[in-house]
Amino acid sequence: MKIKNVCILGAGTLGTRVALQAALSQFNVRIYDINPKALDTSKKTMETIVHQLAKSSGFEADSGLNAIQGIFFTDNPQVAVQDADIINESVLENVKVKNEVWELFGQIAPEKTIFTTNTSFLLPSMFAEISGRPERFCALHFHDVFYAKGVDIMPHPGTDPKLIPVLEAFGRSLEQVPVVIQKENHGYLFNAMLGAILSTAGKLLANGVGSVEAIDKSYMVNFRVDMGPFAIMDSIGLDTVWHVTVNNNEEGSKAFAALLKGMLDQGKAGVKSGEGFYKYPNPAFRQPGFLS
Amino acid sequence: MKIKNVCILGAGTLGTRVALQAALSQFNVRIYDINPKALDTSKKTMETIVHQLAKSSGFEADSGLNAIQGIFFTDNPQVAVQDADIINESVLENVKVKNEVWELFGQIAPEKTIFTTNTSFLLPSMFAEISGRPERFCALHFHDVFYAKGVDIMPHPGTDPKLIPVLEAFGRSLEQVPVVIQKENHGYLFNAMLGAILSTAGKLLANGVGSVEAIDKSYMVNFRVDMGPFAIMDSIGLDTVWHVTVNNNEEGSKAFAALLKGMLDQGKAGVKSGEGFYKYPNPAFRQPGFLS
Numbered sequence: 001m002k003i004k005n006v007c008i009l010g011a012g013t014l015g016t017r018v019a020l021q022a023a024l025s026q027f028n029v030r031i032y033d034i035n036p037k038a039l040d041t042s043k044k045t046m047e048t049i050v051h052q053l054a055k056s057s058g059f060e061a062d063s064g065l066n067a068i069q070g071i072f073f074t075d076n077p078q079v080a081v082q083d084a085d086i087i088n089e090s091v092l093e094n095v096k097v098k099n100e101v102w103e104l105f106g107q108i109a110p111e112k113t114i115f116t117t118n119t120s121f122l123l124p125s126m127f128a129e130i131s132g133r134p135e136r137f138c139a140l141h142f143h144d145v146f147y148a149k150g151v152d153i154m155p156h157p158g159t160d161p162k163l164i165p166v167l168e169a170f171g172r173s174l175e176q177v178p179v180v181i182q183k184e185n186h187g188y189l190f191n192a193m194l195g196a197i198l199s200t201a202g203k204l205l206a207n208g209v210g211s212v213e214a215i216d217k218s219y220m221v222n223f224r225v226d227m228g229p230f231a232i233m234d235s236i237g238l239d240t241v242w243h244v245t246v247n248n249n250e251e252g253s254k255a256f257a258a259l260l261k262g263m264l265d266q267g268k269a270g271v272k273s274g275e276g277f278y279k280y281p282n283p284a285f286r287q288p289g290f291l292s
Numbered sequence: 293m294k295i296k297n298v299c300i301l302g303a304g305t306l307g308t309r310v311a312l313q314a315a316l317s318q319f320n321v322r323i324y325d326i327n328p329k330a331l332d333t334s335k336k337t338m339e340t341i342v343h344q345l346a347k348s349s350g351f352e353a354d355s356g357l358n359a360i361q362g363i364f365f366t367d368n369p370q371v372a373v374q375d376a377d378i379i380n381e382s383v384l385e386n387v388k389v390k391n392e393v394w395e396l397f398g399q400i401a402p403e404k405t406i407f408t409t410n411t412s413f414l415l416p417s418m419f420a421e422i423s424g425r426p427e428r429f430c431a432l433h434f435h436d437v438f439y440a441k442g443v444d445i446m447p448h449p450g451t452d453p454k455l456i457p458v459l460e461a462f463g464r465s466l467e468q469v470p471v472v473i474q475k476e477n478h479g480y481l482f483n484a485m486l487g488a489i490l491s492t493a494g495k496l497l498a499n500g501v502g503s504v505e506a507i508d509k510s511y512m513v514n515f516r517v518d519m520g521p522f523a524i525m526d527s528i529g530l531d532t533v534w535h536v537t538v539n540n541n542e543e544g545s546k547a548f549a550a551l552l553k554g555m556l557d558q559g560k561a562g563v564k565s566g567e568g569f570y571k572y573p574n575p576a577f578r579q580p581g582f583l584s
Contacts, residue, residue: 182502190511192501200484208474209481222486
């Protein structure tokens with residue numbers, strides 16, 4: 001199973017980043033979205049990322065921009081999947097939408113195509129059957145590709161074990177560190193741990209044990225890292241954090257979900273809205289003296 | 293309330309480190325332990341730390357060794373507490389032992405002495421009354437002093453609020469970042485979050501979702517840090533981790549506690565015994581290629 005042609009479904013944040021890295025890693029890339037405007041935005045985002053990479057590393061902007069020119073952007077499913085060796089699906093995190101996508105692509109994809117989903121919290125077994133090729137279906141989950149470089153490989157019980165080393169090699173060729181999950185789990189390994197940190201921080205705040213700043217300071221100084229849980233939540237987006245929190249039945253999560261809902265009602269959704277637990281672009285936790 | 297004379301109760305790991313930093317910060321330091329052998333070990337540990345600091349930073353070993361010469365080591369409670377402005381207690385994490393210590397020192401300490409406990413998971417309100425001066429009693433909790441430089445200041449409901457800024461200033465003078473906790477909580481802020489990470493990692497392992505290495509890799513690569521949860525547990529000591537886990541009633545914790553018990557029965561207690569989840573002194577997670 002030699003992978004050369006990569007088909008990305010969904011031109012959102014993650015699909016855009018995986019497609020860009022695949023092009024930078026010399027794969028032939030086609031990226032599909034049902035919405036042509038999303039494809040335009042995706043291309044612009046790729047250009048922005050290339051310029052940022054050029055600034056922060058020795059990377060040449062021109063070679064990156066050339067790689068983007070080689071990517072095929074399309075809203076035509078048949079064209080997108082033509083001759084694809086692998087599909088990585090990053091459409092909306094919604095069971096119905098993912099079912100529709102996998103039912104369609106299961107019918108039109110070449111026989112050789114490996115099917116992978118980039119879902120964050122759902123399970124590959126939810127879509128394996130409807131895709132029509134459960135044995136070639138697996139989760140292949142990226143974090144943010146350019147900063148957090150882990151890629152989760154999570155089979156469902158029906159996945160052909162021969163697929164795993166193929167996906168590990170593919171992950172490495174995308175400059176990621178492959179992590180194999182032995183058994184299906186909502187949130188893989190990392191998102192499960194991250195969720196525990198964020199939910200504990202949220203409960204400490206909602207229960208009045210500590211302030212946003214005290215909780216983040218405590219995390220930053222003792223782990224010696226540059227962001228605490230509330231800064232991380234701001235960067236994820238408080239709408240997403242609220243969505244996960246409100247579905248958590250643990251004691252104390254309801255109070256934190258209510259606090260998040262109040263912030264969202266005031267338009268505070270985190271970095272993307274200019275304000276969340278901190279104000280951007282110059283949040284307090286990045287100011288000199290925050291840790292003193 | 294000017295702090296000049298510092299009395300440390302308990303010459304174990306943490307008491308030793310706080311006493312050393314206080315001496316390096318020019319305080320007059322007396323350190324007490326009921327066991328004279330512990331005092332000898334404490335002095336040797338301080339010398340080792342000074343040599344390590346001299347190696348890893350521009351710090352001069354001689355000035356550190358001089359500071360240790362100025363520390364008064366004693367197994368006599370009356371001598372230890374003579375003229376003390378503050379006590380920081382780091383005796384065994386056991387309610388009965390701490391009660392005995394605070395009952396004794398409450399009787400023999402000068403009237404001016406501020407009482408602080410360095411407990412990791414207990415609460416200051418448990419010892420405030422027996423000390424005889426609840427309004428001058430507060431938790432002042434260090435992490436490891438030289439690497440993780442947070443210091444938690446956690447009052448109980450009867451603590452005089454005027455004590456807080458005094459303890460914040462004292463923490464800063466020991467080169468720590470003070471974190472004020474608004475309300476008593478087992479594990480303050482950081483230990484509560486750390487506990488959530490370790491317990492989630494333990495459950496993922498015990499449930500067969502991922503291997504030790506996969507869980508640590510996933511944490512290290514996505515947070516871009518050099519230790520994952522199992523490496524952290526090895527450094528804490530698996531006896532301590534087991535003690536916390538076995539008292540946790542959450543689903544899944546029992547299975548992880550049993551796994552830890554099995555390791556301890558084989559003599560695997562983490563870094564200090566040469567083996568835990570990894571083998572020391574050259575654990576796999578520090579080898580080049582672990583993240584690939």
